[in-house]
Amino acid sequence: MxxxxxxKAQELKTMIQNSAEYQKYDSCRHILKEDEELYRKVNEFRKKNFEFQTEGSAENGQxxxxxxxxxxxxxxxxxxEYMNAELILCRKLQEIYGLLVGDLEFDLDFLQ
Structure with a gap:
């Protein structure tokens, strides 16, 4: 088993790679990467934004x-276009993840 x-996981990976959401994301990423400086700035923003979100400091206006x-x-x-395509892909992946593990029971009481 x-x-x-x-x-099946490998099949799912291939299906995701062939999906319209991933294809759009990949196309936008390639276009953006053609301008190395712009791509660097976008990733700089994404990194800082991610840090704010995970640290909870986004609440104070940062x-x-x-x-x-x-x-x-x-x-x-x-x-x-890149950031929108990324958001759409991430939402699709979250939906897939929720379907994969949503009904699985894990004992996470130790986190409380």
């Missing part, structure tokens, strides 16, 4: 200030 699960600081970058069409 273990091998069958791995095979995320808004970050978006303002990167407004010239975030306002570019290639960046907007």
């Amino acid at each position: 273990g091998d069958e699960l791995i095979e 995320a808004d200030r970050l978006a303002e600081a990167y407004a010239d970058v975030l306002g570019q069409k290639a960046v907007m």
Whole structure:
């Protein structure tokens, strides 16, 4: 059964790679990477934004200030399309993950 699960997971990976959501994301990423400096700035923004979200510091307005600081970058069409495609793909992956593990029972009481 273990091998069958791995095979199905590999099939799912291929299906995701062939999905419209992933294809759009990959296309936008390739277009953005053509401008190395812009790609670097976008990743700099993404890293800082991720840190704010995971540290909880977005609550005190830092995320808004970050978006303002990167407004010239975030306002570019290639960046907007990339970030939107990434968001759509991430939401699809979250939905898939929820379906995969949503009904599985894990004992997570130790986290409380």
